[in-house]
Amino acid sequence: MGFRHMSFFNLVEVMRQDGCPFCRIRVSAGRRYLTTTLYEFVNDPSVRQHAAAAHGFCREHARELRLLIDPLGVALLHETLLRHLLSASDSELFSAPRAPCPACRYASDAVESNIGTFLDNFAEPEIHSYLEESPAICFVHLQQIARSTRNKAITRTLADVIRRKAENLYERVRRYAESENATLAQGSKPETHETIWLECLEFFSGSDSTFDGER
Ligand SMILES: [Zn+2]
Ligand SMILES: [Zn+2]
Incomplete structure (x- = not known):
């Protein structure tokens, strides 16, 4: 049995909630950073330098900043960037950012560290039973976990999870499309109670906005 510590219990707690746990960790870490x-x-020069080097925030985190409604804080975060622009040469004005969005960087560090925790504790029963049932980890994060380990038994298990999920989604997409076509052929309006299209989006694109209600 591996060393069970706090970060593992925190991860298990997130795994009990809806949606991809790593998407959830990414979203909440980004929010925490902001x-x-x-x-x-906001007055820490290095924080302002990071925001300036990134040319501000990505769209997702700019949207979060709008929701947080701290006009002065947001204005101050952009002050250094604006000062840089005012003293920049033409070519500097057109240059790409020197750093990624700082909230994105913080969020991806949090995901990486939790993927480490997930892999370190892979033999634990909580992880096993989670993967046995229908795990909500998105395709992108299943791939990221697999790329973060050289353990063949683990990558085989993850490949299995992806295939099982793809098989389930594929069958249901097919059945859904058939029944919708049949309904259309009869001239009646299709009923869209089926959530398969949402599940496809969540599996392949992850969940960015699913957790909007939680702050
Ligand atoms: Zn995910
Ligand atoms: Zn970002």
Whole structure:
């Protein structure tokens, strides 16, 4: 049995909630970065430099910043960037950002560290039973987990999870399309109670906005 520590229990807790646990970790870490930055570190020169080097925030995190409604904090975060632009040469004005969105970077560090925890504890019963049932981990994160390990037994298990999920979705997409076509052929309006299309989006594109209700 591996060393069971706090980070594993936290991960198990996230795995009990809806949706891909790693998408959830990514979304909540990004939010945590933005709120602590706005409320505690907005005057920290290195935080402002990071935001300036990234040319501000990506669209997803700019949207989060709008929702957090801290006008002064957001304005201050952009002050350094604006000062840079005002003293930049033409070519510097057109250059690509020197760093990724700082909230994205913080979020991807959190995902990586949780993927490490997931792999370190792969033999634990919580992980086993989670993968046995229908795990909600999205395709992108299943791939990222597999790429983060050289353990053949683990990658085989993950490949199995992807195939099982794809098989389930494929069968249901096919049945759904058939029944919709049959309904259309009869001239009646199709009923769209089926959630398969949402499940396809969630599996392949992950969940960005699923957790909007939680702050
Ligand atoms: Zn995911
Ligand atoms: Zn971002």
